[in-house]
Amino acid sequence: MRPALLAILLIAQPALAGFDGVWLDLTHSFNRAAIYWPTADSFEKTVVAEGETDKGFYYSAYNFRAAEHGGTHVDAPIHFARGMRSVGQIPLEQLIGPGVVIDIRPQAEENRNYQATVEDIKAWESEHGPLPEGAIVLFNTGSSDLWPDKERYMGTAERGADAVAKLRFPGIHPNAARFLANERNIKAVGLDTPSIDYGGSTLFETHQILFKNNIPGIENVANLNALPAKGFEVIGLPMKIQGGSGAPLRIVAFLPNVR
Amino acid sequence: MRPALLAILLIAQPALAGFDGVWLDLTHSFNRAAIYWPTADSFEKTVVAEGETDKGFYYSAYNFRAAEHGGTHVDAPIHFARGMRSVGQIPLEQLIGPGVVIDIRPQAEENRNYQATVEDIKAWESEHGPLPEGAIVLFNTGSSDLWPDKERYMGTAERGADAVAKLRFPGIHPNAARFLANERNIKAVGLDTPSIDYGGSTLFETHQILFKNNIPGIENVANLNALPAKGFEVIGLPMKIQGGSGAPLRIVAFLPNVR
Numbered sequence: 001m002r003p004a005l006l007a008i009l010l011i012a013q014p015a016l017a018g019f020d021g022v023w024l025d026l027t028h029s030f031n032r033a034a035i036y037w038p039t040a041d042s043f044e045k046t047v048v049a050e051g052e053t054d055k056g057f058y059y060s061a062y063n064f065r066a067a068e069h070g071g072t073h074v075d076a077p078i079h080f081a082r083g084m085r086s087v088g089q090i091p092l093e094q095l096i097g098p099g100v101v102i103d104i105r106p107q108a109e110e111n112r113n114y115q116a117t118v119e120d121i122k123a124w125e126s127e128h129g130p131l132p133e134g135a136i137v138l139f140n141t142g143s144s145d146l147w148p149d150k151e152r153y154m155g156t157a158e159r160g161a162d163a164v165a166k167l168r169f170p171g172i173h174p175n176a177a178r179f180l181a182n183e184r185n186i187k188a189v190g191l192d193t194p195s196i197d198y199g200g201s202t203l204f205e206t207h208q209i210l211f212k213n214n215i216p217g218i219e220n221v222a223n224l225n226a227l228p229a230k231g232f233e234v235i236g237l238p239m240k241i242q243g244g245s246g247a248p249l250r251i252v253a254f255l256p257n258v259r
Numbered sequence: 260m261r262p263a264l265l266a267i268l269l270i271a272q273p274a275l276a277g278f279d280g281v282w283l284d285l286t287h288s289f290n291r292a293a294i295y296w297p298t299a300d301s302f303e304k305t306v307v308a309e310g311e312t313d314k315g316f317y318y319s320a321y322n323f324r325a326a327e328h329g330g331t332h333v334d335a336p337i338h339f340a341r342g343m344r345s346v347g348q349i350p351l352e353q354l355i356g357p358g359v360v361i362d363i364r365p366q367a368e369e370n371r372n373y374q375a376t377v378e379d380i381k382a383w384e385s386e387h388g389p390l391p392e393g394a395i396v397l398f399n400t401g402s403s404d405l406w407p408d409k410e411r412y413m414g415t416a417e418r419g420a421d422a423v424a425k426l427r428f429p430g431i432h433p434n435a436a437r438f439l440a441n442e443r444n445i446k447a448v449g450l451d452t453p454s455i456d457y458g459g460s461t462l463f464e465t466h467q468i469l470f471k472n473n474i475p476g477i478e479n480v481a482n483l484n485a486l487p488a489k490g491f492e493v494i495g496l497p498m499k500i501q502g503g504s505g506a507p508l509r510i511v512a513f514l515p516n517v518r
Contacts, residue, residue: 019492023351031501040307041322045500048299048326057467058341060504063300065324067307072499082317092282092511208316233278237496237509240331241304242290245319250496250509252351 021256026234027072028222030248033148035194035220036070038156038163043071068246072220074188074238075196079245080204081211087244090216095236097187098132099253100124101227105142108170112155114141115173115198116191121180128229131184136234139191140224141170147222154194171198174205181213188236190218190251218249227253280515285493286331287481289507292407294453294479295329297415297422302330327505331479333447333497334455338504339463340470346503349475354495356446357391358512359383360486364401367429371414373400374432374457375450380439387488390443395493398450399483400429406481413453430457433464440472447495449477449510477508486512 028034036042043066050060068087069075074095077084102124108114116139125131143153150157155168170193177196180186189196189210196217197206210217218236236251287293295301302325309319327346328334333354336343361383367373375398384390402412409416414427429452436455439445448455448469455476456465469476477495495510 019355023355025351025499027499029347029499029501040320045503055462057339057463059339060337061299061326061328062500062502062504063324063326064500064503065322067320067322069320078319080316080318088288092284096278096282203314204316235494235496237494237511239498239507240284240286240288240509241321241323242288243321244304244323245321248498248507250499252496 019254021254024223024226024253024255026221026223026251026253027249028147028220030064030066030071034071035148035150035153036067037194038159038167039161040067040070042066066248068241068244069219072222072249072251073246074236074249075207075211075217075219075246076244077211077214077216079211080207084211084214086242087238087247088240088242090238094187094216095136095234095238097134097136097234098230099136099138099227099232099234100128100131100230101138101140101224103140103229104170105140108141108143112168112170113198113200114170116170116176117173118176118179121176124229131186132230133185135186136188136190136236137180137186138221138224138227138234139172139189141192143169144192144222144224155199167199169193169195169199171201172196172206174209177206177209181209181215186215188216188218190221192221192224194219218251221251231255278513280513283482283485283512283514285480285482285510285512286508287406287479289323289325289330293330294407294409294412295326296453297418297426298420299326299329301325325507327500327503328478331481331508331510332505333495333508334466334470334476334478334505335503336470336473336475338470339466343470343473345501346497346506347499347501349497353446353475354395354493354497356393356395356493357489358395358397358486358491358493359387359390359489360397360399360483362399362488363429364399367400367402371427371429372457372459373429375429375435376432377435377438380435383488390445391489392444394445395447395449395495396439396445397480397483397486397493398431398448400451402428403451403481403483414458426458428452428454428458430460431455431465433468436465436468440468440474445474447475447477449480451480451483453478477510480510490514
């Protein structure tokens, strides 16, 4: 057998034994500390039952409530674009695809209101080749390490409308959003901050540009430091809220074993 | 190249192009009709914003609330077993694995309080071989087609404590649960009814047996009729509720392309 074919066989074999590789969770836990927009309802879990029942077995159950847009979640296009897809209408395949991580930690360290640029994307491509078709493009701003310290993560721990002007965190520049929507063929974007628009945004142009193109945005992603720049698959499965403008998302990466 | 190797190569190749195959959603939507236990809070979504803002762009956002145990969801072991895993503690790999469907539609059609038996499992194995290591074992009772008609799906559309005695739907017999926990090596069980214990259960023995062994149960699964008996992967990603006794689960099947 030619070495090239043997190599393909060895790389491909894990698929035969199910998904043989490493799974990595990119999701923050939903708890009292989970970060929400200053004006949004936070996550709350309340006890329904917890303890021994009179029938002699242990039983625990809880209720929960939250805004759609907090913790690790997906923004559906309808969040900022009338008539576009709600979270229940996003095809499964749109949040499953080859992942890439564009590292903008140095830029974000220098300026917490940094916006990822077209040049950042092109620099990644110079090093790693063109963005894969149907890529899920993740920006690593280094913010995940600051979770759940609201002041450091998003610029303020205050709540309410007055706190919004104090928000300060990295995002994706509208020009970069336009470039991804028009010049590349991607499935979704994501990052490790509360919003794909930077903390200082008032018009949320990156949301508007991507969502008009039915490209969802994934926010408050965790654990990006653990990923390579490419060579992994992303699977994001949102809670299937009918008509939802977004939803809690369990997002994971699959790194195939290459043995 | 020997034909056997060629065959492996052809089967395995899709893994190289990401997950090349068919994804199938096994999840019911969360909406007002989603089915909950008669004593549990149902799913509710409320409008926060919906329409044009004064800045000239469309914006929609919602809050939601629910009990953990309703709609398509996973029961974490701690739901019925003190000290065992909460939903946030279930390893990712436990809800990802080779799927099998054990078809008990004829039995359930005859008796809506049918409980899947050890014999049902052994009959499947006679036809398809041993349950795969780490299987996610799904029982198809034919109930998904009755969703969201509460009366037909679970025996009653009434709410409150008095309705519990009227519940009527298929489940998994405690002996079958014991067999799966002790005699086979499985990751999780699931089915297309509100509970892994049948509608008439008062002691929830199947829950107790499986959960003491840290084997989660997946309930209200959709779309099992569309699956083969084996040869697919299940990926279930629950909402990551810290300390939760269960959570909404987005569960999907992956059927690899064999070309």
